[in-house]
Amino acid sequence: MNKLMHRDARYKGLFPLILCLALTVSLAGHARSAGRMQTGFQVRGFHLDLRVQVMKMPALRAFAHELSENGINTLIMEWEASYPYRQHQVISNRYAYSREEVKSFVAYCDSLGIDVIPLQQSFGHVEYILRHYRYRDLREDQKDFSQVNPLKEDLCKALFTDLYRDLIETHTSDYIHIGGDETYLLGHSKESQEKIARVGRGRLYGDYLKMLCELVVSLGKRPIVWADIALKYPDAFRDLPKETVFVDWNYGWPLDRFGDHRQLVESGYEVWGAPSIRSHPDNYFLADWNKHFLNIQSFVPQARELGYKGIVMTSWSTSGIYSPVFESSSDIIDLPAIRRVYPLTGFNLLVAAYFESLHSAEPLDINKFVHTYTREAYGFDDAAVDVFWRALTMTPYEVTQGRVSRPGMTVAALRDSAALASDLLRQLKPSKNQDEFAHYLLMSDIRTFYLECMAVEYQLNLPGLGGATPGELADRLHQLRPEELDKRFIDLQKHAFYLSELNLENELRNARLKSLLAKLEKATD
Numbered sequence: 001m002n003k004l005m006h007r008d009a010r011y012k013g014l015f016p017l018i019l020c021l022a023l024t025v026s027l028a029g030h031a032r033s034a035g036r037m038q039t040g041f042q043v044r045g046f047h048l049d050l051r052v053q054v055m056k057m058p059a060l061r062a063f064a065h066e067l068s069e070n071g072i073n074t075l076i077m078e079w080e081a082s083y084p085y086r087q088h089q090v091i092s093n094r095y096a097y098s099r100e101e102v103k104s105f106v107a108y109c110d111s112l113g114i115d116v117i118p119l120q121q122s123f124g125h126v127e128y129i130l131r132h133y134r135y136r137d138l139r140e141d142q143k144d145f146s147q148v149n150p151l152k153e154d155l156c157k158a159l160f161t162d163l164y165r166d167l168i169e170t171h172t173s174d175y176i177h178i179g180g181d182e183t184y185l186l187g188h189s190k191e192s193q194e195k196i197a198r199v200g201r202g203r204l205y206g207d208y209l210k211m212l213c214e215l216v217v218s219l220g221k222r223p224i225v226w227a228d229i230a231l232k233y234p235d236a237f238r239d240l241p242k243e244t245v246f247v248d249w250n251y252g253w254p255l256d257r258f259g260d261h262r263q264l265v266e267s268g269y270e271v272w273g274a275p276s277i278r279s280h281p282d283n284y285f286l287a288d289w290n291k292h293f294l295n296i297q298s299f300v301p302q303a304r305e306l307g308y309k310g311i312v313m314t315s316w317s318t319s320g321i322y323s324p325v326f327e328s329s330s331d332i333i334d335l336p337a338i339r340r341v342y343p344l345t346g347f348n349l350l351v352a353a354y355f356e357s358l359h360s361a362e363p364l365d366i367n368k369f370v371h372t373y374t375r376e377a378y379g380f381d382d383a384a385v386d387v388f389w390r391a392l393t394m395t396p397y398e399v400t401q402g403r404v405s406r407p408g409m410t411v412a413a414l415r416d417s418a419a420l421a422s423d424l425l426r427q428l429k430p431s432k433n434q435d436e437f438a439h440y441l442l443m444s445d446i447r448t449f450y451l452e453c454m455a456v457e458y459q460l461n462l463p464g465l466g467g468a469t470p471g472e473l474a475d476r477l478h479q480l481r482p483e484e485l486d487k488r489f490i491d492l493q494k495h496a497f498y499l500s501e502l503n504l505e506n507e508l509r510n511a512r513l514k515s516l517l518a519k520l521e522k523a524t525d
């Protein structure tokens with residue numbers, strides 16, 4: 001029987017969030033025929049984003065072990081500031097691993113047959129580097145630290161030569177992922193504008209990308225690049241080293257979203273695909289389960305049909321966008337990440353669906369998979385499975401500026417649907433793996449908490465508070481008991497993540513509530 005299954009036809013447990021306890025999580029799956037071959041992808045990968053929610057090393061090793069047991073042979077590590085830079089120590093944050101830990105982890109993964117590819121953002125998404133004034137001369141914009149100036153080529157080449165060499169010291173992979181996605185600031189600086197006027201935005205992007213890729217090749221490695229910007233500006237494909245690999249990330253949209261997709265397929269470069277289990281619109285208060293299931297169902301077989309050599313499941317702890325906190329008009333003192341997402345520990349169901357899709361030539365049968373998984377993981381009968389799925393996928397809509405993304409739906413109605421989802425989940429009584437099931441209920445309760453805050457905020461914006469008094473609105477918020485949610489959150493995550501970061505997650509998640517309460521209580525004085 002293949003590695004995807006236990007001998008009792010169950011998935012290996014993916015994420016042992018009970019590190020100090022026995023491994024109790026069992027990712028239930030369909031029993032398949034023994035010895036089934038891998039279905040089309042030489043690279044079967046998973047991407048870990050450590051921008052926030054930095055995993056303790058024992059959790060990281062256990063995670064890698066379970067990936068290996070389920071057929072994954074590649075792990076793309078977006079270390080960001082958790083990496084222990086040698087020559088550029090100012091970049092590393094308080095959660096940085098030691099160099100010995102990184103080397104030991106890579107060696108452990110090598111022993112499991114997993115290639116650990118470091119992801120070093122080198123164009124956009126470099127706030128964690130450019131926030132330090134040592135690198136101020138590399139910035140494309142002095143009030144938005146998200147991107148380097150591609151015309152500061154010598155300075156950028158010197159920096160990334162140091163960083164790539166550093167990564168090569170601790171990693172054994174033949175690849176370095178250099179990022180290159182979402183370069184929103186192209187053309188912000190005067191120098192960039194002048195080059196765009198001469199040769200176009202595609203060459204501004206492509207010439208800098210060419211320098212980075214050639215640098216990686218000169219160091220004996222193969223560069224990996226996200227494909228979105230090159231798709232938008234196809235002349236960026238021109239003259240890149242033949243060793244370059246593009247990753248076509250697609251989270252449930254048409255192939256031509258970023259540009260003419262044929263340009264990528266016919267470019268002659270190796271291509272990998274990348275769906276996602278945590279991405280927009282997910283945040284602390286929303287997980288769009290159905291969207292991600294449909295993404296797995298559609299894009300994994302699509303990537304196979306397109307002849308992609310690899311597939312990598314991405315899992316974003318945050319959007320990669322940071323909100324500057326200014327100390328003065330010219331000095332940023334902090335850059336907290338925005339749109340944080342519930343930790344990976346709560347998404348075993350989706351990860352198991354990804355495993356299933358890798359080992360089947362057919363598109364994922366979502367209904368059949370969910371029924372099998374929840375029967376074997378939680379002991380549910382068919383009626384309970386239907387209740388579970390209804391609760392999980394009920395009204396996954398965003399609220400922006402007091403408006404629900406679904407036309408005609410009010411914030412109050414959305415809040416009521418979230419409360420119903422929590423009630424439905426409470427009716428279910430899993431006979432096993434209660435710790436794993438507790439994540440669903442906590443996510444649902446956090447969503448209900450948030451939407452009640454939003455409903456109060458909406459009423460606070462109405463003339464005359466919609467007939468309520470400040471005291472009445474404050475009483476509604478006091479009933480939410482965030483301290484109980486905070487404790488549940490820490491209890492479920494503390495074996496995998498640092499307590500200080502979990503406390504920060506709670507603080508950020510409760511910021512809106514505290515702000516509203518302070519305003520309402522002041523009004524009642």
